[in-house]
Every structure is written in structure tokens, then in C-alpha cells.
Amino acid sequence: MIKQIRGEMIGIICAEQKEINEILKLMTNKNEENFRSFKFIKGEINNHDCTAVLSGVGKVSSAICTQVLIFKYSPDIILNVGVAGGISEKINIGDVVIANNVVQHDFDVSIFPNRKRGEIPALSLVQIPCSTWVIEKILNSAKSISNVKVHNGTIVSGDQFINCPNKLLGLNTDFGGIACEMEAGAIGQTCFVNKVDFGIIRSISDNANSDAKINFEEFIEQSSMNAASILSAFIRSI
Ligand code: ADE
DSSP: OOOOOTTSOEEEEESSHHHHHHHHTTEEEEEEEEETTEEEEEEEETTEEEEEEEOOSSHHHHHHHHHHHHHHHOOSEEEEEEEEEEOSTTOOTTOEEEEEEEEETTOOOTTSTTOOTTOBTTTTBSEEEOOHHHHHHHHHHHTTOTTSOEEEEEEEEOSSOOOOHHHHHHHHHHHOEEEEESSHHHHHHHHHHHTOEEEEEEEEEEOSSTTHHHHHHHHHHHHHHHHHHHHHHHHHTO
16 A cells, blocks of 8 residues: 655755755755754755755764754655665666665674674664655656666665775675665664654665775765655655
């Protein structure tokens, strides 16, 4: 069953200015509000009420930002949109990954009995799920964007920019990750605790290898554009 949220509010969180720029290009009737260190931009995308915010990089900043977004604007759904490092051979720069779930790969209390690597004790979960109806609807609407290849699977999050082949191999073999980034795990945990529907749209800017920094800088704009075009198709579909 595909849930309808027509008329309700969508929160959009990006970590970097270049990522949010592509979202703001889609937005009409923009209004800005500042709260603490965050600038919330309210407006419409494809006639749908949206509030976009720049969280800053990393899990703590993005968790704070998500909680403020929820308290101040009561979004019915939160989407994390931006770029990621690809950690599967099948995924290329410019492709888009729609997450089924997200793992905090740097969370490790597995020294204690019955705790797995990546498990968040507060949730007793390794994989924080994205909302099934959101995943289905994004994947369906992405079919209309024929020039972007779309994958779906696990995204891994941690407070590290990954640029090392050994590390990225582990993220795939240990957690089944197909892409890595630095915020979605915290945004997902905050949405889970607040019972807010949640989805992740990330386009690949680099392959998390020794060229990652150069590729990230070169492709962040184009890849952010690809993620924004999938977001736009999703919003058009609801
Ligand atoms: N976001 C984009 N590329 C990344 C990488 N290689 N590591 C972590 N986050 C990223």
C-alpha cells in the first residue's frame, strides 16, 4: 500500500551548501527563518510545502538539526539528500542510491555481551530502517529520470570521510554498505525516535578511494543535481 501525504510537510536536510543549492533551485515562494545556528528555508517544491535546512557535516550536527526541524516545523516526512562515496564496484559517480536502511559504521560496543558492531544500544538495532512507502515511491518516481542510474541498499554513516580502499572494503563486507556518508545514520536515528517517516537520496560523488577528495570536489555539484532531480520526481508523485 502506497501512503499518500498530499497537503502535508516535507523536511529536507543537506549537509553541504553545494548540496542544498540544488534543492533551493527547485523551490518557489521561499521564506527564511533562523534558529540557533540553522537557517530554515520554507517554500514549495512542485506545489508541495517543504522546509529545507543545512545541517553541517557529521552525525552530531545533523542529529541536532533534525530534532530542531521536528520540534519547530513538525514535518510528516524527512528526506536526507546529497552526495555519498560509492563502496560497491557496480556503483559509479553520478549514480543515485536510495537507502533501504542506514548503519552507523563507527558505533562499536561489541566488546559487551550480545552487542553487534554498529548496534545502537538505545534502539537495539544495527540497521535503522527507512520508511518502506517512501523507498517504494522514490524508486517508482525515479524511473521517470532516465539519465540517472538508481540503486538501492544499505548506506553506512560515520564521522569520517572515507578515502581508503581497505576501509571501504570493510564497510561493504561487515555491514553490506553500498555507499558511505556522514549524516544519514544520525538523521535516521532521530526520525526513528520521533516516529517521523524517513528516506535517503544520495548521489555518488566519489568512490571512497585514494581519489575521493579530488573526485568529491569535482563532482559534488553534478551529483547533487542528480539527487535533487530524483527528489523533485518523488515530490511530484505525492
Ligand atoms: N560523502 C561523499 N563522499 C564521501 C566519502 N568518501 N566518505 C564519507 N562521506 C562522503
